[in-house]
Amino acid sequence: MDSEDEVNSVVSSVDVGMDDDDSSVDFGADSDVEIDDHYQDDAAFETQEKDLMPKKKAFEVDYRVYSPEDIQKQQDKQVAEVSTLLEQPHEITAILLRFGRWNKERLIEKYMDNQEEVLDKAGLGQDVYKSPPRIDPPRIFTCDICCEDGPHESFALKCGHRFCVTCYRQYLFQKIRGEGEAARIKCPGDGCNRVIDTKSLDLLVTSDLTDRYHELLMRTYVDDKENLKWCPAPNCVYAVECGVKKRDLNKVVPTVQCDCHHSFCFGCTLADHQPCPCSLVRRWLKKCEDDSETANWISANTKECPRCHSTIEKNGGCNHMTCRKCRHEFCWMCMGVWSEHGTSWYNCNRYEEKSGLDARDAQARSRQSLERYLHYYNRYANHEQSARLDKDIYHKTEKKMTLLQGASGMSWIEVQYLEEASRSLQQCRQTLKWTYAFAYYLARNNMTEIFEDNQKDLEMAVENLSEMFEKPTDQLAALKVEMMDKTTYCNRRRVILLDDTAKRLKDEQWEFNVELS
Amino acid sequence: MAANKRIMKELGDVNTNPPPGCKITTKDEDIYNWDVSMDGPDDSIYKGGKFTIAIVLPKEYPFKPPTLSFRTKIYHPNVTNDDRGAMCLGMLRAEEWKPPNKIADVLKLVRAVLSAPQPDDAVEAGIADQFKNDRKGFDKTAQDWVKKYAK
Known part of the structure; x- marks a missing residue:
């Protein structure tokens, strides 16, 4: 088994000590125990192998495997740390960290710079609440969602937008079950940007939704961290940490092995594809699948998010796309960033012409090179x-x-x-x-x-x-x-x-x- | 059902106090399918036109936004130039829709967008481009279409 003794070695091209690499220090003391054991198990194996093989192999990368409990602990630990620094309660800190995509340094810096702006942008308004959220007892008022007068139980965040508990729950159900949202659900109030915090959600969310909600929260954490990825094996619950950055992927093929024994590429999460770099793998697979019906459908109906490469199907008329996974906003026509796009329609037109040309060229070339x-x-x-x-x-x-x-x-x-x-x-x-x-x-x-x-x-x-x-x-x-x-x-x-x-x-x-x- | 009461109330409100230039009917008592007849706003190049707009409320309404389609062809950067005539702007987008938003608000938004197209959030890039750089040409085509389709 080659990959088990690879855990200790480092590929020199991997950036160590980058700004957000701090997380390797963050992992809780509890999880370290397990990992140390694992290293010791391998130690004997490794010394034996060292006589036969060169010590450091260029195709190996440093990585660690984490269980859902480890990940939860990591989150809790970071929330606790930052909470002390910002002097904010845990719920607020958690929202801030999710808002800042778990980049602690940048968040703290920005927060120290302009507290009000950060709170406002994260949907927390200026006032920070001290009292725990609660469901208010039944009373008569017209809920602006169902238009019933009650009396009914009600709930409002600090922004004061009050709705009956039934509607509030229905709203959360739609967001969590229907739209897969968790970390950034906003108050249902018209135009209100306040984010609903974990405590309020726990209070309101019905028990059948709680698991899904926490799963989604966990997912956003791993999705947000560049150095964490879920193991793609079916039913596997582990996540892998690896320091290889997206920009390094043309120079290294970061292959990791999960505790479930599945070997995969940390860069693109496809199964182990050494020695081929990710971009060539993508190209190759696309090429190979050109004949299949599915591939035809995918190429006809979907595009990849320019930022995170998630496959996206366009199901409405609007060209203004927002990636469900990474929230990247782009134009469906030219795939350019939406914010830059608004004032330069020429890009879009030119793209259409050029892509038509490219497509025809590509077809001709592919026939020549078919053999x-x-x-x-x-x-x-x-x-x-x-x-x-x-x-x-x-x-x-x-x-x-x-x-x-x-x-x-x-x-x-x-x-x-x-x-x-x-x-x-x-x-x-x-x-x-x-x-x-x-x-x-x-x-x-x-x-x-x-x-x-x-x-x-x-x-x-x-x-x-x-x-x-x-x-x-x-x-x-x-x-x-x-x-x-x-x-x-x-x-x-x-x-x-x-x-x-x-x-x-x-x-x-x-x-x-x-x-x- | 809670949604029914809400929709009935909205229907009642728009019938007693309809948004300017709008006439609303429902198909055969089906309160989830609204037909709107909207006059082109006086301050817009669509003045004099009469536009039929179909509004479909999803079964999750009001927790999901309604979908809106122009049944009358219209030359506008924010309306798709196909058989759907779809518009998805502002509160009509699932991320921005909030349950307290009403159909009346949607109709007000539509009128505002007819008066002031938003080329920076367009669905028809070509039309948006023309709107920005060849306003005369845009106005002419838009008015031609009003005469041709919206009378």
Whole structure:
């Protein structure tokens, strides 16, 4: 297993000590205990490996995995800290931090600079309340939402916009369940920008919504932090922290492994795609999916948010788009920032003409290069399929291991080499698959040849091991040493290829036939 | 249902005290589908025109905004130039809509936008561009369309 001993090493291109990197210091003492244990477990493994492999590998990055409890603790801790500094109660501080997208330094600075403005912009008005929120007892008044006179229970924030509790709850239901909002729900009052704080929400939200609300709050926290991402594996609840910044993604492929064992790229959250950088992966996948119905629909009906790359479907007439996830406002036509856009309509018109031209050009080019593409695609697809088949093998491995234990009298620990081999196969195929996408975009020169040699060596190693794996069970015991050697060799070839590619990527030595976007 | 009472009250209010230049009817007692006949505001180039606007209240109303579409073709930067004739501006956007907002407020907004188009928040970029840079040409087409479609 390569990635488990990677936790300690750092890729030098990763910026350490950037302004918002403070969070690595913030993580609670409680969670440190677990993590330290984890490091110690790996320590023995690592020293053993160090003799065989170069100490520092260019394709590895520093990261940590957090459970939902850790994340909650992080939030609470930061709220508590900032709360003391700003001399504000926790609820208010939490709203301020969410408003400032959890960038503590900038928030504190701005707050110290102009307290009133920050409070106002965060939807907190100028007065800060001291008394806890409460639902007021029934009385007669006309609720401006349902137009009923009551008597009914009512609620109002400090801004004084009073509505009956039924309407208030319905409003929150619509925002939370219908629109997936949590951190920035405003008072229902006409034109009022006051944000509803957590305490008031807890008071009003019905029990069936509470879980969803807290889930959404948690989600905004992780979504807002550039150095945190959810593990994309289905049903996985962990989040991963990694310091690699978006702007570094053309120089590093930050691959992390979650505690659920899923390996993924921190940059784009797709499954491990080393050595191919994210922008090429995006390009490649788009290209490969061009034929499928879904892809056609997506390209016809959706665009990606220019800021966070979420896929967006336009479902109304307006060109003024607001990304649900990152709140980025842009123009659907030219994808430009909306605020800059208002006064320069020329951008929009010119874009239409140019994009039409580009689209036609692109089509012509893609036909010419179809043959070249198919060469790489077939190999890419082959490894993808083989990896799937290897996965079947992986499931059969356990059975084989049990059989082998019975047939050869070997102990459980002695048959572990089969699992090692199986894992190594899958990992290497994953890497090989992406080497073909990478190679497709490489401009031809001397370095390309070195890359292709490395690719060939890994491919041979993988096919050799894969072949052995298919031998009947009764022969497997005799092949143990050979199989272990081949596994080690595969892993080593993979490391060599990844290390070389990552180094050159970091130093911007590769020449591509497309722009890295 | 609470929403019914609210909608009935709104209907009552707009019938006794309709927003200027507006006449409101509902289709076959269906209080979620409103038909509005709106006169082009006197201070606008749409003066003299009569515009039919369909307003559909979502079942979540008033917690979600109504949708509005011009059934009469109109040359305007804030109205989509297609068979929907959609307008989504200000309080008509889900992020900005607040439950106390009323249809009457929406109609007032529509009239204000007819009088003063908002090219910086347009749905028709070409029309917005013309509005800003070739006001005469814009006025002419808009008035031609009024004669052609809104009489």
